[in-house]
Amino acid sequence: MxxxxxxxxxxxLREVAQKQYILLRRYPVNTVGGLLAIYVFFALIFxxxxxxxxxxxxxxxxxxxVGYFLVTMAFSAYQDLAGNVMTEAQWGTLEQLYMAPLGFxxxxxxxxxxxxxxxxxxxxxxxxxxxxxxGRTLAIDLLTVIPVGIFAxxxxxxxxxxxxxxxxxxxRVNSIFGLLQFxxxxxxxxxxxxxxLLKVLPLAQGSFMLQRAMTGGVRLxxxxxxxxxxxxxxxxxxxxxxYAVFSVLTRRARQRGVxxxx
Amino acid sequence: xxxxxxxxxxxxxxxxxTVDHDERTVPPVIEVSTLTKRYGDVTAVDxxxxxxxxxxILGVLGPNGAGKTTMLKAMLGLLVPSDGTVRVxxxxxxxxxxxxYRRLGATLEGARNVYWRxxxxxxxxxxxxxxxxxxxxxxxxxxxxxLLDQLGLLDRADDVVNELSRGMKQKVALxxxxxxxxxxxxxxxxxxxLDVESSVDLRRELxxxxxxxxxxxxxTSHDMSVVEDLCDRVLVVNHGRLVADDDVxxxxxxxxxSAVRVVVDGPLSAATERTIQSDYTVESWETDGDRTxxxxxxxxxxxxxxxxxxxxxxxxxxxxVNTVEPDLTEAFLQLTGGEDR
Numbered sequence: 383m384x385x386x387x388x389x390x391x392x393x394x395l396r397e398v399a400q401k402q403y404i405l406l407r408r409y410p411v412n413t414v415g416g417l418l419a420i421y422v423f424f425a426l427i428f429x430x431x432x433x434x435x436x437x438x439x440x441x442x443x444x445x446x447x448v449g450y451f452l453v454t455m456a457f458s459a460y461q462d463l464a465g466n467v468m469t470e471a472q473w474g475t476l477e478q479l480y481m482a483p484l485g486f487x488x489x490x491x492x493x494x495x496x497x498x499x500x501x502x503x504x505x506x507x508x509x510x511x512x513x514x515x516x517g518r519t520l521a522i523d524l525l526t527v528i529p530v531g532i533f534a535x536x537x538x539x540x541x542x543x544x545x546x547x548x549x550x551x552x553x554r555v556n557s558i559f560g561l562l563q564f565x566x567x568x569x570x571x572x573x574x575x576x577x578x579l580l581k582v583l584p585l586a587q588g589s590f591m592l593q594r595a596m597t598g599g600v601r602l603x604x605x606x607x608x609x610x611x612x613x614x615x616x617x618x619x620x621x622x623x624x625y626a627v628f629s630v631l632t633r634r635a636r637q638r639g640v641x642x643x644x
Numbered sequence: 645x646x647x648x649x650x651x652x653x654x655x656x657x658x659x660x661x662t663v664d665h666d667e668r669t670v671p672p673v674i675e676v677s678t679l680t681k682r683y684g685d686v687t688a689v690d691x692x693x694x695x696x697x698x699x700x701i702l703g704v705l706g707p708n709g710a711g712k713t714t715m716l717k718a719m720l721g722l723l724v725p726s727d728g729t730v731r732v733x734x735x736x737x738x739x740x741x742x743x744x745y746r747r748l749g750a751t752l753e754g755a756r757n758v759y760w761r762x763x764x765x766x767x768x769x770x771x772x773x774x775x776x777x778x779x780x781x782x783x784x785x786x787x788x789x790x791l792l793d794q795l796g797l798l799d800r801a802d803d804v805v806n807e808l809s810r811g812m813k814q815k816v817a818l819x820x821x822x823x824x825x826x827x828x829x830x831x832x833x834x835x836x837x838l839d840v841e842s843s844v845d846l847r848r849e850l851x852x853x854x855x856x857x858x859x860x861x862x863x864t865s866h867d868m869s870v871v872e873d874l875c876d877r878v879l880v881v882n883h884g885r886l887v888a889d890d891d892v893x894x895x896x897x898x899x900x901x902s903a904v905r906v907v908v909d910g911p912l913s914a915a916t917e918r919t920i921q922s923d924y925t926v927e928s929w930e931t932d933g934d935r936t937x938x939x940x941x942x943x944x945x946x947x948x949x950x951x952x953x954x955x956x957x958x959x960x961x962x963x964x965v966n967t968v969e970p971d972l973t974e975a976f977l978q979l980t981g982g983e984d985r
Contacts, residue, residue, distance in 0.1 A: 400769075483742055641723075
């Protein structure tokens, strides 16, 4: 395969990001509505929880905010990847992306980078709204939150790639698609300290470290090397394996002649 | 120059277009060799081979389900073929797809191949970006403007595609396929759903691009008039096999017969009808009250007086006798055994 120059990759990234930004800006009701829905759901949990549990609810509020922040980003990254592949197939543009002169793999990589970046924007906006609503403060050290968040989301991206591949091959996978989203909530709350083996599941280690960073003020370099190693290995491992599965399923879809079907 | 294959013989053994390599100065832009696609026991594309030279507009005809789109997708690498190779500009599409995609553009779903929520110009920028092309570059912008102007889209360049007519959406898809200055365009049913005016515009533009820019076009269409007007060469596909490969004129000539349409008023007995049916090749026989319309293929034009005499033998009156000019539709039906499914 011809090697794409850095300039070409930058242009590809810019065009993918620009398209996403244009669509957010052009349909503001949809954009604001999406953010509002996420916020309203949190507000229901927050005000409802306070009404039921009283001041005791505040003891776990910081953890709830961090968990909600991470799950919002995970939903966004997952949906923008797997859901987008299904939508592109429905629109009739997926085959055009496949025929990208820079290569389908690079296009998917660019989409993933942009999706994760936009997930941080969504998560950040939600976080600000949550902090304003609850009046709480958290330790938000960007040098810690961003890398931990990226590797946490990398594992979700891996799962997204597998779902995207399954969608190309089997088309109707909405039920599993939705189920996995609920699974992310459970994974973000996984008790990795009590059961260390859970760390190998997507999102679990990232969630654990993000909780400690944002509620305990632990900085990236203060984490044990082993924790960082597990975070990176799980994130990269899921992303690489997920992409490999996606590639195999894409080829299978091409063999069956259903790549652009929906 | 290829020799048109007799339809029946060709169905058994597809005849690839032969090219005299010694006479050719430019290698073919597209080379398809023994392309085959099987789904289990079903062979959708069966051992298809042909080559196409630069600036040619090649039409691919075939009944529904004949394998046209499968063939096109296999040529583009969107399908993994069971056998065979496809080279575009000398690049093996299946071995080096990204390199090949630099040289070609395709619209397979017409207007559905573009983003309806983006403007025309944003679509061009996005699809150019898939090749690492910078739409803000003045040279690229100028090329886009020229293309949009040629397709009559320049005034609507900043309109969201969703707001455009179907014909215009189709043109946007074409513009996106051609925006990168490609050598080859693959177009599946490019005029489907277009009104007559838009269809004629599109044909004119494709012809101009082929003549002026040397663009090679491979298109499928159900619209015989599009193929007849536009294509330099036609492939007819049936049951996944190539049953004919030639220019429109030669294909039509292949099936030229001295066909006459006879219209008779007045009585025509069952016995007369029987003898005409048995002595001549009658393609159609319609009776409407006292009027009878018959289409007869004559092997020899000198048989016409004798045929006319048969029709008036029972006291009827000849209203008209017209020779019928064959067209591509007739040739197509003959080649596919009338399978216009």
